[in-house]
Amino acid sequence: xxxxxxxxxxxxxxxxxxxxxxxxxxxxxxxxxxxxxxxxxxxxxxxxxxxxxxxxxxxxxxxxxxxxxxxxxxxxxxxxxx
Amino acid sequence: xxxxxxxxxxxxxxxxxxxxxxxxxxxxxxxxxxxxxxxxxxxxxxxxxxxxxxxxxxxxxxxxxxxxxxxxxxxxxxxxxxxxxxxxxxxxxxxxxxxxxxxxxxxxxxxxxxxxxxxxxxxxxxxxxxxxxxxxxxxxxxxxxxxxxxxxxxxxxxxxxxxxxxxxxxxxxxxxxxxxxxxxxxxxxxxxxxxxxxxxxxxxxxxxxxxxxxxxxxxxxxxxxxxxxxxxxxxxxxxxxxxxxxxxxxxxxxxxxxxxxxxxxxxxxxxxxxxxxxxxxxxxxxxxxxxxxxxxxxxxxxxxxxxxxxxxxxxxxxxxxxxxxxxxxxxxxxx
Numbered sequence: 001x002x003x004x005x006x007x008x009x010x011x012x013x014x015x016x017x018x019x020x021x022x023x024x025x026x027x028x029x030x031x032x033x034x035x036x037x038x039x040x041x042x043x044x045x046x047x048x049x050x051x052x053x054x055x056x057x058x059x060x061x062x063x064x065x066x067x068x069x070x071x072x073x074x075x076x077x078x079x080x081x082x
Numbered sequence: 083x084x085x086x087x088x089x090x091x092x093x094x095x096x097x098x099x100x101x102x103x104x105x106x107x108x109x110x111x112x113x114x115x116x117x118x119x120x121x122x123x124x125x126x127x128x129x130x131x132x133x134x135x136x137x138x139x140x141x142x143x144x145x146x147x148x149x150x151x152x153x154x155x156x157x158x159x160x161x162x163x164x165x166x167x168x169x170x171x172x173x174x175x176x177x178x179x180x181x182x183x184x185x186x187x188x189x190x191x192x193x194x195x196x197x198x199x200x201x202x203x204x205x206x207x208x209x210x211x212x213x214x215x216x217x218x219x220x221x222x223x224x225x226x227x228x229x230x231x232x233x234x235x236x237x238x239x240x241x242x243x244x245x246x247x248x249x250x251x252x253x254x255x256x257x258x259x260x261x262x263x264x265x266x267x268x269x270x271x272x273x274x275x276x277x278x279x280x281x282x283x284x285x286x287x288x289x290x291x292x293x294x295x296x297x298x299x300x301x302x303x304x305x306x307x308x309x310x311x312x313x314x315x316x317x318x319x320x321x322x323x324x325x326x327x328x329x330x331x332x333x334x335x336x337x338x339x340x341x342x343x344x345x346x347x348x349x350x351x352x353x354x355x356x357x358x359x360x361x362x363x364x365x366x367x368x369x370x371x372x373x374x375x376x377x378x379x380x381x382x383x384x385x386x387x388x389x390x391x392x393x394x395x396x397x398x399x400x401x402x403x404x405x406x407x408x409x410x411x412x413x414x415x416x417x
Contacts, residue, residue, distance in 0.1 A: 042130065042347055045312040061309040 098267020132346020256380020
């Protein structure tokens, strides 16, 4: 069963909150991972790995640089679901 | 007419690590010392890597010099003399000769001739690859005392302006002697490689390219940092777990976990993945020594011993991983 975009946002927010300590409700679609959430490239890889496991998708390493905002990540995960 | 048969080497049941030696480069290099050319800061380097200082050797010291110091200490701590060593394995990626192997030069320098001698090129997994081979050589009966040295002079291979890996790197050597034992002292080695990711940690250009183009700079190292971080953090935990399982042990039965000292954040993540109890000491020598590639695991063990966090007879899970990509893990009993 595919996750809806709002379910993906909710799940991703939990992962980001766990990794960074930020409140989950601060993880919004328009937020930039680097500029707004202050997530560095190593933490981003941790978030990506946990998201891959949670949503059963593959996010190639080369793709991660294109995921500038939370919305980019939600869209990619939604599109990558089987 | 029946064919004659070969008499095989007489195997021995168990092997163990008999003695440990370690040496770090004598120069203490701070983050402030190297931050300028990479437009960085002490704070950024600490936050990204956990490194406060790295140890480097002066220009006139080479990888054999470092190896010799560590090896002499290991042989003495094993209660042996160089003449007792019948195989020398040197794990290094910073011995700048295609031939001869650094191990042969080292064996002669030590007075271990005519020990068999060869080098291993397995980068940051070189030490645990060497332990796996030494264990097999001793148990098969093809060797009695194997000297395993992980040694690197990484500072010969760095670009001060490189932001991917150079600022992590340090110099040093760790050595052990592996010999026969009346108890199981080395668990099964779980090892492997993934050459499809050979460019994740790489030399900027080959020696042939360097020779062909006089404009090219001296080759140095680069890595795809985030990609290597992801691989090491999330794929090496399961490998370490397999080494524990293969040794018939649970995480709460070992006394220490010593992963390759690549980055403190990788160490933290693997510890989390393994679910290690707080009773298990974790090697964190990277903070002061930096990433010394093949030398990092024995150096981190030496530190745990010196700080009395572990003692003789303790069980240590060790895992090396790095450029290749390659990895190897096993449990050892501390000498």
